[in-house]
Amino acid sequence: MSDARAAIFGQLRAGLGKGDATARRAALEAALAQPPRGPQPQRPADLAARFRGRAEALSSTVDAVAARADVPAAVLRYLGARGLPPQAVATPELAGADWGALSLRFAAAVDADSVGISGCFCAIAETGSLMLLSAPETPATVSLLPETHIALVDVHRIVPTMEDAFALLRTERGRLPRAVNFVSGPSRTGDIEQTIVLGAHGPRHVHLILIGS
């Protein structure tokens, strides 16, 4: 134990004047197993519509397709309309599918990648956010370094709130990955005269493809 640690804890305990840290710790740790939620927002009637509305308000663009099989065509359409070549870096979890005319590299992103394609763990209707988890098959850089991030969102994976996203994470994964990233639209800054500019350091364009209905 460092001197600093001992000194800080000594002062904390003197200020609190509570004694018996062991018993208090047991009680607080027990309470962590049943975390209560704070005040919850109204649940929207249509989760996908709410998600889409919020995402668009955050300057993401949104497309919708009926099934996974329609995704490559939707990506090609989007890249074509933006005048971008049909190539991208993509998270390795997407490697199994048939990507047709698209030339994809399944890896972590590097600076030269201009388009990154990822899925998402789930999406949050309340704020129009994607929840991305880092893992070997879902490296975090794919949604970070490229100028354009295309994310695939299964409409069945849209949950009402951040608390619901955490509940899903607890049941499906148990523990937190190195990085949980909630991404809500393109990167932005307002640091020069409070004028909002998109594409500060992260992606300038976030394009969402909703799958299913």
Place this chain on the structure above:
Amino acid sequence: MSGASQAMHFKARAGDKLADRILQGALKKAQPLFTAKRRKGMASLAADGLDFAAMRAAAQAIRQRVLDDLDVWLEIFEARAVAAGAEVLWARDGAEAARLIVELAQREGVRTVTKSKSMLSEEAGLNAALTAAGIRPVETDLGEYIVQLAQEPPSHIIAPAVHKTIAQVEALFAEAHGRPQLARTSADIPKMADEARQVLRRDFLAADMGISGANFLIAETGSAALVTNEGNGRMVTTLPRLHVVLTGIEKIVPTLEDFATLMRLLPRSATGQDISNYVSLLTGSRRDGDLDGPQKTVFVLVDNGRAGLLGGAFEPMLRCIRCGACMNHCPVYFALGGHAYGWVYPGPMGSVLTPLYTGLENALDLPHASTGCNQCGSVCPVGIPLPDLLHGLREAQNARGLRPPGERLTMRLWGWLARHPRSYRLLIRLAARYLHWLGDDDAAGRRIRIFGLAPAWTAGRDLPVGPGRSFFEQYAARKRD
């Protein structure tokens, strides 16, 4: 930039800041934008069926629950952060924190450090310490980058360069990026942001160490929570091989659910956004098989005066979640800007924190830098009674004999008068007549231009003239009618 406080020069600086036309222009432009943003955020809260008062009560309870057992929450956080693969270091003050980080950087052969905004780094004077050790710190939040180029401290906790005009930023960029200066209008702001993006991208990729703050530390999971809009926080915590989280020991939040509650208030209070663009929870370091992320994550948890506030009258200040709403709604802040406050934290929260963290005797004016309007207290998302705490600091100054003798004598006389109503009324009668007599007539009406007993009051404004009779006299006269 350093951890040293200049807070003793508040009054002298205030005069300079009031006379600085460029600063006054920048502040005038910024204030309505800040308040409008929060109003929008509050409207969206209401649109979701959430009541600000209820949300604030919940947020306050979460933060207070942490303070009630802060020692134990820190133990739980430490145990879980270590179990997830991070290292946890402790520092009693800013200098110790800076030393730990410099030593770590030297051991690991670090040459360039990219930084995402950390107010604790300012408390610690970390950039100066790194530079002195031959390590290059690069601030990557655009606002922080601008003030680093200007070799100034930030003037606002969430908008560090709010005091800079576009022309000043252009001059800094031209010099730092080695190009001629151009005439810029607001239409050029995207170009300027892009220029910074290109320059800083190289540093993101080259840095060996990333240093971030943490908006919160989640006890349940041992994670750092980071909230940014630019994405620089993600860069700094993903690309370099080392990640250092430098933050204060009071930043704990028990659970992910509690974090979700606070996240409904933090961005809305700060910038009016329902959510910031990037919200990251960082737990441990690169896992087996991961293709990116730092190999090593080190938390440096700093006291620097915080532990001493527990259990005392100023404990509520530790609930602060650094949203900036109090300064965004403060008439004193917008008259002077953040630099007048002389240390790391400006505005009402700074006027409370600076004397507490750097010594009452080193910031004598700050507890008085308030109009008592309580705008700050009414917008604070964790219910900190900022005006009450400022009053408490004034009382503490008085108790420690830190007020000037003249003021203490006046207060004692006032105390005596307040307990002797006859003498009080007599004096007030005389004073009312004297003040009436002092006034001059001119086209604008009757005003007191120079008030000899307290000339500072009339140095920048006139006093209105009273009716020449005390309240008691007028009351008695009306009762007779």
